[in-house]
Amino acid sequence: MKKFATLLPNNWLAETPQTxxxxxLGRQSAERERISEINAERFLxxxxxxxxxxx
Known part of the structure; x- marks a missing residue:
């Protein structure tokens, strides 16, 4: 497999604590939303x- 040169810096994928x-938080929010949808469907x-x- 050929390697391709890239112009991105070595740490382009590094995540900050805020990120x-x-x-x-986004994942937790999505999970809460999914659970509430299931509960609403069951109630209905x-x-x-x-x-x-x-x-």
Whole structure:
């Protein structure tokens, strides 16, 4: 495999603590949003079943 020269500095991928913290918070926020969507869907299904007399 050929190696390609790049104009990027050696530390172009280095992460600052602020970047890592914001990325971590973003993941946590996305997880909370996903969980709340699941809870909302479950609630709506149960509500629909209870109003239709299925429960």
């Amino acid at each position: 890592l913290a914001s990325r971590r 299904k149960l509500y629909a079943m209870s109003t239709s007399g299925a429960i």
